[in-house]
Amino acid sequence: MPVGPEEDLSRFKQIVRGKIRKNLRKYISSGELIGRQGKDKISIPLPQVDIPRFRFDDKQSGGVGQGEGEPGDPVSGEEGDGQGKAGESPGEHVLEVEVTLEELADILGEELELPNIESRGKEKIVAVRDRYVAVRRTGPESLRHFKRTYREALKRQIASGTYNPKNPVIIPVREDKRFRSWRREEIPETNAVVIYMMDVSGSMGEEQKEIVRIESFWIDTWLRRHYKGLETRFIIHDAVAREVDRETFFTTRESGGTMISSAYKLCVEIMEADYPSSEWNIYPFHFSDGDNWSVDDTKACLRLLEEKIFPGSNVFCYGQVESPYGSGQFIKDLHGAFGEENEGIITSEIKDRGAIVDSIKTFLGKGK
Amino acid sequence: MKAHQHAGGGLPRYLLDIQEDIERHARGYGLDFFPQVFEILTYEQMNMVAAYGGFPTRYPHWRFGMEYERLKKSYTYGLSKIYEMVINNNPCYAYLLEGNSLVDQKIVMAHVCAHNDFFKNNRWFTHTSRNMMDEVANHGTRIRRYVDSFGIEAVEEFIDVCLSIENLIDIHSPGIRRRPEAQPVSEDAVPMFEPARFESKPYMQPFINPREVLEAERERLETEARQKEKRFPQEPERDVMLFLLEHAPLKKWQRDVLSIIREEAYYFVPQGQTKILNEGWATYWHSEIMTKKVLDASELIDYADHASGVTASSGMRLNPYKLGVELLYHVEERWNRGQFGKDWEDCDDMAARRNWDLRTGLGRKKLFQIREVYNDITFIDEFLSLDFCIEHKLFTFGFIKNRHRWEVLSREFEKIKQQLLFQLTNMGNPIIRVVDANYQNRGELLLMHDHMGVDLRPDWADDTLRNLNLIWQRPVSLQTSVGEKPVLISHDGAEVVRRELES
Numbered sequence: 001m002p003v004g005p006e007e008d009l010s011r012f013k014q015i016v017r018g019k020i021r022k023n024l025r026k027y028i029s030s031g032e033l034i035g036r037q038g039k040d041k042i043s044i045p046l047p048q049v050d051i052p053r054f055r056f057d058d059k060q061s062g063g064v065g066q067g068e069g070e071p072g073d074p075v076s077g078e079e080g081d082g083q084g085k086a087g088e089s090p091g092e093h094v095l096e097v098e099v100t101l102e103e104l105a106d107i108l109g110e111e112l113e114l115p116n117i118e119s120r121g122k123e124k125i126v127a128v129r130d131r132y133v134a135v136r137r138t139g140p141e142s143l144r145h146f147k148r149t150y151r152e153a154l155k156r157q158i159a160s161g162t163y164n165p166k167n168p169v170i171i172p173v174r175e176d177k178r179f180r181s182w183r184r185e186e187i188p189e190t191n192a193v194v195i196y197m198m199d200v201s202g203s204m205g206e207e208q209k210e211i212v213r214i215e216s217f218w219i220d221t222w223l224r225r226h227y228k229g230l231e232t233r234f235i236i237h238d239a240v241a242r243e244v245d246r247e248t249f250f251t252t253r254e255s256g257g258t259m260i261s262s263a264y265k266l267c268v269e270i271m272e273a274d275y276p277s278s279e280w281n282i283y284p285f286h287f288s289d290g291d292n293w294s295v296d297d298t299k300a301c302l303r304l305l306e307e308k309i310f311p312g313s314n315v316f317c318y319g320q321v322e323s324p325y326g327s328g329q330f331i332k333d334l335h336g337a338f339g340e341e342n343e344g345i346i347t348s349e350i351k352d353r354g355a356i357v358d359s360i361k362t363f364l365g366k367g368k
Numbered sequence: 369m370k371a372h373q374h375a376g377g378g379l380p381r382y383l384l385d386i387q388e389d390i391e392r393h394a395r396g397y398g399l400d401f402f403p404q405v406f407e408i409l410t411y412e413q414m415n416m417v418a419a420y421g422g423f424p425t426r427y428p429h430w431r432f433g434m435e436y437e438r439l440k441k442s443y444t445y446g447l448s449k450i451y452e453m454v455i456n457n458n459p460c461y462a463y464l465l466e467g468n469s470l471v472d473q474k475i476v477m478a479h480v481c482a483h484n485d486f487f488k489n490n491r492w493f494t495h496t497s498r499n500m501m502d503e504v505a506n507h508g509t510r511i512r513r514y515v516d517s518f519g520i521e522a523v524e525e526f527i528d529v530c531l532s533i534e535n536l537i538d539i540h541s542p543g544i545r546r547r548p549e550a551q552p553v554s555e556d557a558v559p560m561f562e563p564a565r566f567e568s569k570p571y572m573q574p575f576i577n578p579r580e581v582l583e584a585e586r587e588r589l590e591t592e593a594r595q596k597e598k599r600f601p602q603e604p605e606r607d608v609m610l611f612l613l614e615h616a617p618l619k620k621w622q623r624d625v626l627s628i629i630r631e632e633a634y635y636f637v638p639q640g641q642t643k644i645l646n647e648g649w650a651t652y653w654h655s656e657i658m659t660k661k662v663l664d665a666s667e668l669i670d671y672a673d674h675a676s677g678v679t680a681s682s683g684m685r686l687n688p689y690k691l692g693v694e695l696l697y698h699v700e701e702r703w704n705r706g707q708f709g710k711d712w713e714d715c716d717d718m719a720a721r722r723n724w725d726l727r728t729g730l731g732r733k734k735l736f737q738i739r740e741v742y743n744d745i746t747f748i749d750e751f752l753s754l755d756f757c758i759e760h761k762l763f764t765f766g767f768i769k770n771r772h773r774w775e776v777l778s779r780e781f782e783k784i785k786q787q788l789l790f791q792l793t794n795m796g797n798p799i800i801r802v803v804d805a806n807y808q809n810r811g812e813l814l815l816m817h818d819h820m821g822v823d824l825r826p827d828w829a830d831d832t833l834r835n836l837n838l839i840w841q842r843p844v845s846l847q848t849s850v851g852e853k854p855v856l857i858s859h860d861g862a863e864v865v866r867r868e869l870e871s
Contacts, residue, residue, distance in 0.1 A: 005416050005419055005420075005432060005433055005436040007428060007433075008428055008429060008430055008431075008432045008433030008434075008436070009433035009434075009436055009437060010433070011428075011429075011430035011433055011520070011524070012430040012431070012433035012434040012437065013433075015430055049430075049431070049434060050828075051431070051528055051531045051532050052532055052827075052828040052829075052830075052831035052832045052835070053531075053532055053533070053534070053535050053797075053828060053832055054533075054535065054536065054797070054798050054800055054817070054824055054828070054829055054832050054846075055535075055797070055798065055824065055825050055828055056796070056798060056822045056823070056824065056825065057822060057823050057824065057825045057826075058767070058825070059767040059769070060766075060767070060822045060823055061790070061791070061822045062764060062765055062766030062767065062777065062787060063686070063764070063765055063766075063787065063791065064686050064762055064763070064764055064765070064784055064787050064788050064791070065686055065762070065763055065764075065765050065776070066686050066687075066760060066761055066762055066763070067761055067763075068761065069763065069776040070776065071763075071775075071776050071777055071778055071779070072775055072776065073775060073776045074773050074774065074775055074776075075765045075773075075774040075775060075776055
């Protein structure tokens with residue numbers, strides 16, 4: 001007799017994992033994964049693992065449907081499902097494979113050969129958690145343990161002979177009631193914060209922002225793998241900087257000039273106010289197209305970096321996204337000031353979507 | 369899973385009673401079926417059996433795991449639920465889902481009676497094995513043995529390769545003798561090539577059938593025969609799997625695996641050929657038996673709910689259950705009212721057609737005839753009518769490239785019918801033949817695609833050629849067309865080359 005589907009299922013999963021692995025580059029650069037985040041799982045719309053056959057091109061063969069609509073109207077329920085193929089061969093299905101973010105980060109790490117992040121020897125900070133671990137006789141009604149209470153009542157009624165199997169009504173009295181109770185636990189944690197900065201001046205177009213969005217997703221995913229409580233902060237800047245939420249960060253488009261120092265100043269303020277470097281692993285990431293207003297402002301930037309940001313953070317990362325308008329000067333200035341190899345800074349030039357993978361590798365490949 | 373050890377012992381008494389009752393009604397209507405064995409499965413078992421195409425003892429392969437996962441998920445998320453499953457076998461095995469309402473179980477039983485009747489009586493099922501439960505188990509055992517000897521990787525990989533060409537079979541071959549019977553070859557037997565003559569009076573012979581023409585014709589026939597002898601295969605071979613089985617340099621276990629995949633592919637052919645008709649027939653009968661014989665008044669709402677679910681068209685997709693049963697009703701109505709024959713065809717007075725009723729009452733009889741000799745293609749070809757298309761709002765749709773979406777294309781009857789028939793032809797598979805197994809005099813394999821307006825999916829074609837190459841172990845080429853242009857795609861084991869041919 002067969003062993004059941006478990007074995008075939010696990011074979012299938014292995015194949016899928018291989019498939020994710022192979023296509024990871026594609027997924028990363030197409031950004032398909034993002035926007036489908038659940039709480040901590042992600043659904044990857046994965047084409048069902050198909051066995052290739054000589055088959056008609058669906059897009060050419062069309063089909064027969066049923067319902068309202070004039071020629072030229074779109075057909076709903078499209079994408080394969082609309083095929084209505086009468087034969088045995090099913091249309092193409094899209095199978096969603098759920099992968100936890102942790103798994104995804106692991107696959108990313110294996111694929112890009114990312115080293116684990118070295119702890120910077122930060123002090124452990126202690127988080128306090130309440131955990132429900134015990135049961136007590138007193139407590140608020142909202143915490144009543146239904147099952148335990150029932151059991152106590154049942155025990156009492158059987159013992160006292162008031163239990164009637166024909167009419168098994170159990171009525172708990174006050175002594176029967178049991179309540180959940182909690183214990184306060186102190187959990188040591190290493191915390192990390194990513195401070196994303198982005199130039200939103202006119203020269204950064206949609207495509208450039210999309211690249212930043214995709215890249216930041218993967219950076220988040222990787223860092224989250226290593227730090228339990230990862231916080232993210234977002235700063236946008238043109239000539240002035242302001243802190244925004246994630247949504248605004250990726251959607252805002254300004255048209256003003258560019259003063260990078262404004263963002264760095266704000267970043268330093270945030271670091272000093274909320275993230276003492278003795279307790280936090282701090283990752284400032286800055287993305288721009290490399291344009292800056294003036295040489296003076298660039299000087300101010302370099303000073304801020306050297307005096308405040310490098311000492312306070314694990315590593316400062318600068319990603320320069322190529323845009324048709326940007327001069328791309330800033331990265332040269334950084335290299336001029338700090339050299340291409342510097343402990344405190346990692347720079348990366350991102351030409352297009354295809355370069356995202358390599359850029360992630362550059363940023364995270366040093367294990368900082 | 370012990371599908372065939374239960375032999376009727378699995379059902380509780382009250383369901384056995386219902387089974388007996390429904391079977392009695394079904395027989396009363398003239399349905400004629402194999403003995404039936406019902407089993408109750410939990411939804412997990414049901415998903416599992418369904419994933420394995422109805423055969424719990426099937427050979428191991430990852431795609432069954434994939435299918436199981438898909439079924440399990442869509443069940444868990446409430447997207448779909450498998451109500452019934454029935455296996456073409458003698459005895460006929462059918463599965464009921466545990467926890468279904470009694471109405472559902474009754475519907476399924478009635479439905480199964482009709483499927484079973486169809487399996488037994490439809491001509492397209494004549495050549496199918498009725499002992500498939502055991503054969504599939506046997507296949508499973510053999511493949512498991514190979515897995516033990518050669519490892520799951522090697523065996524599964526080869527199964528993938530075989531499945532890749534699973535649709536390259538000759539679906540009509542079980543019913544037709546394609547190859548001439550082997551004739552004893554004798555050295556001195558000189559084949560006679562007698563050219564055909566036009567009939568004529570003797571004195572007209574030299575004029576009607578001039579000697580030179582006859583000579584030329586004789587010569588042509590001879591050369592053709594000689595060339596044919598050189599050709600290998602002599603006639604283009606539609607059953608590509610069979611050809612490879614007989615001539616590809618395979619190891620013994622590989623040959624056996626290939627033959628197993630091919631056998632199972634043939635087993636599923638009649639099901640594929642009669643999907644619309646078979647489902648329509650079963651739906652027609654469960655509805656008849658339920659509403660007229662079996663249903664309690666208290667069960668009516670549940671029944672209506674179920675029926676609407678089964679025949680609902682989701683989105684704009686054409687539901688085979690619905691198309692089949694509606695078309696059967698349509699035919700029944702027409703034959704009941706005598707709407708057939710020359711007078712009917714010739715009548716173009718709409719009012720007269722609408723009120724046409726000769727009270728012939730032949731509907732039921734016609735349906736039994738259809739169930740006996742038709743398949744989906746002939747069914748649609750003969751009975752899909754303009755009236756039906758209008759009434760059921762059928763349309764064709766296609767993919768519009770520059771707007772990147774599927775659109776309604778036409779509501780013209782001819783186009784709808786053509787599209788449906790195209791989809792059903794060769795069960796929706798392209799027609800591909802082996803034409804030369806010594807291509808370029810280098811033992812390469814040449815396949816020919818009979819292009820009928822729709823191209824092959826290019827990336828899949830490449831991958832399939834690679835798989836063919838793995839079996840043939842020499843370069844394999846496919847002649848097809850892209851749009852109007854004939855193209856030769858070749859795979860030599862390392863890479864694909866596409867070459868445009870002169871048309």
